[in-house]
Amino acid sequence: MPGRETWSEDEYVLALDLYLRRGIVPRDDAELVELARLTGRTQDSVRMRLSNFRHSDPSTELRGLDGGGEAVQSVWDKFADDRERLQMAVADAIPRLEQLRAENEHVQSAEHEVRDQSARDGRFGWVPFYEQIANGLLAFRNRRADLLKGIEELSGRSAGLSYLKDQYEDGTIGPLKDICPFTVMGVFNRGITHASRIKLAAELAGLLGVEAEAPRTFDGIPVLNNQKSMFFWWEIHRGAGDIDLLWELFESALRYADSDSFQDRQQFANAFDEAMSVKGVGWNLTMGLFWIRPLFFLTLDGNSREYLENVLNVRVGRTGPKGYCSASDYLSLMDDLRTRFMDEDFPVRSFPELSLTSWEYTGSRSETGAGNSEQRRAAARNAFLLSWNPTYWAWDDLADDARAIQSGRPTESGTGKDRWSVRNRDVCRGDRLFLIRVGKAPKGIVGSGVATSDVFSAAHWSQEPGKSAQYVRVKWDALLAPGQPPLPIEVLESEIDPHFRWTPQSSSVRLPPDTWGRLEERWAQHIGDASPVAPTLIRDSDMDYSVPFTDVDVVQDLFFDHKLVLSWLELLKTKQNLILQGPPGVGKTLIARRLAYGLIGTRADDQVEWLQFHQSYSYEDFVQGWRPSKSGFELQPGRFLQFCRRAASAPSRDFVLVIDEINRGNLSRIFGEVLSLLETDKRGSGHAVTLSYQSHELAQRDMTTPFFVPENLFVIGMMNTADRSLAMVDYALRRRFSFVSLAPQFESPHFRVFLESRGVPRGLVDHIVRTMSEINKDICEDRRHLGEGFQIGHSFFCPPVGVTGDFTSWFAAVVEHEILPLLGEYWIDADEKVAECRDALKYVDSDR
Secondary structure, three states: OOOOOOOOHHHHHHHHHHHHHHOOOOOOOHHHHHHHHHHOOOHHHHHHHHHHHHHOOOOOOOOOOOOOOHHHHHHHHHHOOOHHHHHHHHHHHHHHHHHHHHHHHHHHHHHHHHHHHHHHOHHHOOHHHHHHHHHHHHOOOOOHHHHHHHHHHHHHHOOOOOOOEEEOOOOOEEEOOOOOHHHHHHHHOEOOOHHHHHHHHHHHHHHHOOOOOOOOOOOOOOEEOOOOOOOOOOOOOOOOOHHHHHHHHHHHHHHHHHHOOHHHHHHHHHHHHHHHOOOOOOOHHHHHHHHHOOOOOOOOOHHHHHHHHHOOOOOOOOOOHHHOOOHHHHHHHHHHHHHHHOOOOOOOOOHHHHHHHHHHHHOOOEOOOOOOHHHHHHHOOOEEEEEEOOOOOOOOOHHHHHHHHHOOOOOOOOOOOOEEEOOOOOOOOOOEEEEEEOOOOOOEEEEEEEEOOOOEEEEOOOOOOOOEEEEEEEEEEEEOOOOOOOEEHHHHHHHHOOOOOOOOOOOOEEOOHHHHHHHHHHHHHHHHHOOOOOOOOOOOOOOOOOOOOOHHHHHOOOOOOHHHHHHHHHHHHHHOEEEEEEOOOOOHHHHHHHHHHHHHOOOOHHHEEEEEOOOOOOHHHHOEEEEEEOOEEEEEEOHHHHHHHHHHHOOOOOEEEEEEOHHHOOHHHHHHHHHHHHOHHHOOHHHOEEOOOOOHHHHHOOOOOEEOOOOOEEEEEEEEOOOOOOOOOOHHHHOOOEEEEOOOOOOOHHHHHHHHHOOOOHHHHHHHHHHHHHHHHHHHHOOOOOOHHHOOOHHHHOOOOOOOOOHHHHHHHHHHHHHHHHHHHHOOOOHHHHHHHHHHHOOOOOOO
16 A cells, blocks of 8 residues: 555554554564554554654653644544543454455556556567666766766767767856766667667667667657757756756656655655756656656656547646646656556556557657657658748747757747748648758758648738738747758758759658658757757847746846846836947847846747837838728738737736837837837826827717827837948937947957857957957047947857857958958048958967
8 A cells, every 4th residue: 555645543543552552662573563564554654653642642751742743643632541442443443454455455466467468568578678777877876977988988989979068157068077867868768760779778788787688669668859858957057956856866766666665655756846846857857757667657748648638538737847747746647547557448558558659649759749760750641841041031039949949848839930831732731841941051951840730821921911822830849040050951962862952942842752761860860969059149048938037147148247237127127218229249139138038037028029120110110000901991000009009908017129220210200199108207098199090980980099108018229339321319219218338348258258168269269359359449549430339349259159160260251251341331441441450350370
């Protein structure tokens, strides 16, 4: 009866009888052993209950002190002073407990029989190997340096393990300093080829001293997303004890699975709840538990949850952190399923069979559908190549979407990211899809997924009135972020299929079966080798959408004084309208995003609206205007009016409007009568005004629609001070906004640390800081033509993630194609000055 946590009154009655007769008896005492047998408890558990009675016993010094518990005191009050009544209760309790014990033994026997049948099931012949790997790993809990050395050697001779790296507190990236057991087992439980899994499993067995032969099949085993294959975050983000918590869970899980005792169950529950608090583990934690004892633990990967709830009608509790399950949820669910397994009419009889059936039901085997290549091909009928040309659609938040996929979160539904335009109407639900970037370099495969719909028609993605397009809905299982190199076209042509046209003129070209097979395998290897997206100046996607966005998150990786940045946030909160002004490349967009998230308190993109002013932008675009329709003209709300309505409908949340190039538009024409409503003391319905345009219906009925700017709406504007085509911002706008001037931060220590952490040689860092500081000084001193607003920002010299090794060539390209053309515009009539800067910027690597 190991699953029972609460003692019954019958058990307390027998314990009280023993205590009153003999006190706290020693271990292995005959009466203690018999009471432990009868109750299904351990001797230690029984002795603890005997000790609890001392808190109720007036003859002991513990009388009245906390520690006994209400149940103990209740039984004491009821029977301690009436021995005859106690003996009658004992006589009644013994047969009831004997019967309960017999029933539980029958249940346990049936459960063990089910497990034995599962162990004998030929589909799950891999179970003993996985259990032995877990046993072998346990020996390394206190020998992690040896384990890391072995893993590093394994990584050196095996492709696809370059993801096993860390980012340290100082921002540099290097080898792992620690590792958890679940991440080690994940080495061969990822979306890689069947042959690679067998090879890595055998290699790991050799490292751990496991003699069992690596399995040849992996039926029913859930696998990790290749882009999220570690159970812990990088050192720079994780808690100091996170990896220790995962080891503690690992050991307590093995102990509980092997003993099935009440005490070990309690210790496992505590360890589970502690480990679930580790950032980034989520449902993967149950997957890892399934790996180490497949017949005892349940995996709750996405497929299993879907099958449990949608097919078996079994609810998955989610009372743990961030909507995951708690230990109580997990244990109760497993208890319930073990009981159901004994029902001959239940569709599955074990946890491995449940996992396998879940995959067969959903057609995939991992959280995002990224099983190995053979499984993916079996689940789809055909494969198609979708194309993406950034020239026509920039996909500005690709970094955020890629991080969402890598973290097991879906991209926003209904935003266009979950569908793709196609020309081929043969694409069907379940077909395999690959996304290739064309047009702008770098070109190549950048994503993959599964079609979740047949082809359908909808409004054209260009939003051109009256125009439609064909689409298919996509469930992405892998997306590469900006800076992560695609699987290049050169590799596609040389290794996959030299005859296939890898630069299609239209989207959804069918892939030949053999080409598809080779691409699937090579893509799995590529995304396994792709480096995780390291924190950079221009990427802001490391924060979990479900956690608070704190002051620490606001200032992270910014080169400005952190106290100064936080003062800008306070300024935005009080003034509600803020303009960030500065020369190109000082990080205005990144800072605006950070301030918006910091104000809201989380990365809630649905509460941030981005738009850009230009010289033809009008009141009709911004506030409202008449637009042609089938029946004539209709009054349509503009972006600002729509956003104000959203904010007004959710007064408990803050909303931020970010306007890029705010000084490029004719501000009087764009804002019209709403400009005055931006003032802090003119917010709210009490200051509503009538807008210039009213609908014909309202005019006929002599009604008006009042408009106001809600109090929970904030505005951040951005200005490029180096744009000669713009006049000064008019005074009406200036007095309603607070202005923050941003300057280049070449001499900031944060900038230097950032470059060195990315691998830029110290000599080149010194050269960048020195020469750009001197050039900016010359720009500032040329007050007649230029001045401080024309300086060159530090962002030009922040290498993207994909740049490694040859930083001298990278620097030369930035100078030649970005800096010198800009200086040529600045000093258009001073060629000698530009030539002087060219010479100063030349860098020769002394180590070459």
